[in-house]
Amino acid sequence: MALDLLTVAPDYPLDLLTPAQMGAVDAQAALAGLVVFDLMDRAGTEVAEVVQTRWTPRPVLVLCGPGNNGGDGWVAARRLRDAGWPVRLVSLVPLSALTGAAAAHAARWSAPVEVWEGAGPSLGETALIVDALFGAGLTRPLPPAVRRWLARTTALPLVAVDVPSGLDGGTGVPLGWAPQAALTVTFHRYKPGHFIMPGKSLCGDLHLIDICIPANIRPPDRIETQLNHPRLWQTALRPPRLADHKFTRGWAMIRAGHPESGGMAGAAILSSRAARRVGAGLVSLVTPAALSDWPGTMVTTKPWADACAEKRATGFLLGPGNGVSPATAAAVLAAAATGAPLVLDADALTSFAGDADRLRRGLAGPCVLTPHEGEFARLFAGTPVDLTQGRLSRARQAARWMGATIVLKGPDTLIAHPDGRVIVQPWAPPALATAGSGDVLAGIILGLMALGISASDAAAAGVWLHAAAGQRAGAHGMIAEDLVDFLPEILDKFIEKSLY
Ligand SMILES: NC(=O)C1=CN([C@@H]2O[C@H](COP(=O)(O)OP(=O)(O)OC[C@H]3O[C@@H](n4cnc5c(N)ncnc54)[C@H](OP(=O)(O)O)[C@@H]3O)[C@@H](O)[C@H]2O)[C@@H](O)CC1
Numbered sequence: 001m002a003l004d005l006l007t008v009a010p011d012y013p014l015d016l017l018t019p020a021q022m023g024a025v026d027a028q029a030a031l032a033g034l035v036v037f038d039l040m041d042r043a044g045t046e047v048a049e050v051v052q053t054r055w056t057p058r059p060v061l062v063l064c065g066p067g068n069n070g071g072d073g074w075v076a077a078r079r080l081r082d083a084g085w086p087v088r089l090v091s092l093v094p095l096s097a098l099t100g101a102a103a104a105h106a107a108r109w110s111a112p113v114e115v116w117e118g119a120g121p122s123l124g125e126t127a128l129i130v131d132a133l134f135g136a137g138l139t140r141p142l143p144p145a146v147r148r149w150l151a152r153t154t155a156l157p158l159v160a161v162d163v164p165s166g167l168d169g170g171t172g173v174p175l176g177w178a179p180q181a182a183l184t185v186t187f188h189r190y191k192p193g194h195f196i197m198p199g200k201s202l203c204g205d206l207h208l209i210d211i212c213i214p215a216n217i218r219p220p221d222r223i224e225t226q227l228n229h230p231r232l233w234q235t236a237l238r239p240p241r242l243a244d245h246k247f248t249r250g251w252a253m254i255r256a257g258h259p260e261s262g263g264m265a266g267a268a269i270l271s272s273r274a275a276r277r278v279g280a281g282l283v284s285l286v287t288p289a290a291l292s293d294w295p296g297t298m299v300t301t302k303p304w305a306d307a308c309a310e311k312r313a314t315g316f317l318l319g320p321g322n323g324v325s326p327a328t329a330a331a332v333l334a335a336a337a338t339g340a341p342l343v344l345d346a347d348a349l350t351s352f353a354g355d356a357d358r359l360r361r362g363l364a365g366p367c368v369l370t371p372h373e374g375e376f377a378r379l380f381a382g383t384p385v386d387l388t389q390g391r392l393s394r395a396r397q398a399a400r401w402m403g404a405t406i407v408l409k410g411p412d413t414l415i416a417h418p419d420g421r422v423i424v425q426p427w428a429p430p431a432l433a434t435a436g437s438g439d440v441l442a443g444i445i446l447g448l449m450a451l452g453i454s455a456s457d458a459a460a461a462g463v464w465l466h467a468a469a470g471q472r473a474g475a476h477g478m479i480a481e482d483l484v485d486f487l488p489e490i491l492d493k494f495i496e497k498s499l500y
Pocket residue numbers: 022025026039040043065066067068069070071072133134135136137138139140141142143161162163187188211
């Protein structure tokens with residue numbers, strides 16, 4: 001789902017509810033007098049509306065499961081038929097097995113019903129499938145015959161009701177397998193699985209439908225997963241103040257690699273430019289070998305230990321182009337021991353592969369780690385983090401165990417905090433997957449932390465600003481250097497004018 005990240009306030013609810021939390025909301029809605037029959041009526045009616053908006057009338061096959069997800073399907077089928085669409089309805093179970101609101105809506109269906117048999121229904125003229133088999137109530141992998149049937153129909157567009165059946169809405173990981181949807185229509189609140197890979201990709205386009213459950217009906221437990229949005233961190237961004245001088249705006253130290261030892265100074269230069277663009281007053285590039293001068297960035301060959309001893313330093317970044325080595329690990333631990341804000345990326349992470357506990361014990365202050373999948377797996381192999389779990393669970397476990405904010409990069413970047421909260425970036429341009437892009441992100445987060453912004457706000461804001469710069473740069477031909485140049489105008493949109 002492409003989202004306009006340049007809009008200051010795109011409007012969507014931030015809370016992502018697990019299937020269990022959604023169930024608790026349903027139960028409370030019922031206690032508050034909302035009738036499931038009516039909620040289902042709204043849900044199914046909206047599914048039919050969305051289908052009619054996207055496609056012209058064509059033969060549609062609606063697959064209805066045994067529970068309330070199936071109930072939504074009965075309503076959608078009825079509405080589409082009322083609108084003149086040729087509709088076939090296939091129920092996974094005999095009608096006598098339906099209960100409650102689903103049974104009540106099934107009773108309103110006045111056309112023939114096919115009950116699933118053997119290998120499943122023939123496709124005939126079908127040009128569109130509505131998958132209302134299982135939603136929040138999925139407890140086990142799809143029945144094999146259903147899975148085989150769905151796998152055979154991938155040439156047809158599929159509309160998923162709530163989630164593609166088989167997808168765990170809580171995690172984004174299929175219980176075995178789930179079909180690829182062209183469109184997923186969900187209700188009341190998005191679920192984590194709509195935004196976390198591979199679920200994010202399996203859902204296709206997303207539509208959220210308000211089925212009129214009041215916002216004050218909330219699950220009893222803490223909502224631990226939210227979508228990223230400027231309203232989470234916007235007030236933490238601040239414009240320069242009249243009395244500011246460069247040191248009050250933060251002094252960030254970046255360790256650049258030795259060019260002759262394979263370290264790439266270019267990566268550190270990208271990070272330093274990004275840190276300065278987001279407002280750090282001063283950025284030093286600390287390098288063991290003389291680099292050509294880079295205007296505005298202080299390039300120094302002083303030892304890293306001296307940089308760590310600088311009391312006015314308000315942030316350190318290690319990793320981009322540093323090389324994987326014991327020397328890099330030692331430099332990380334020296335910076336970590338200062339207790340100043342710390343950002344670790346790339347080689348700084350991989351230098352602790354197989355020894356992550358040493359890093360964990362060395363962290364004395366706020367820290368953001370920005371691994372991609374490969375770096376994450378190398379760093380957390382052999383730790384208590386269960387690498388067989390999905391991205392949400394792994395990021396959450398890693399942040400808790402490490403006691404640091406983890407930005408797990410990818411098409412669904414996750415920002416996990418040690419307290420268990422996870423912020424999910426709703427969208428980012430795929431063009432950001434390019435060399436140097438991660439160095440820019442690390443530099444943005446460093447710059448924000450050096451300004452005094454908390455690790456959690458800096459990480460969430462950084463991921464958003466980086467993605468917004470990517471959007472501004474356009475879909476074609478963007479290179480990492482361009483991102484940095486778009487940061488001023490992006491910041492201008494998000495720093496609240498009321499603060500000036
Ligand atoms: N949010 C709201 O307010 C509203 C929610 N609404 C809708 O309700 C949906 C949730 O409904 P739900 O709780 O009835 O669960 P649902 O997904 O239909 O499945 C449960 C059934 O499936 C069965 N079953 C599970 N897995 C299976 C498998 N692999 N293979 C075979 N069977 C399997 C399971 O059997 P059991 O595990 O109990 O043996 C049970 O019989 C939600 O996604 C949304 O679409 C709307 O109506 C509007 C209001």
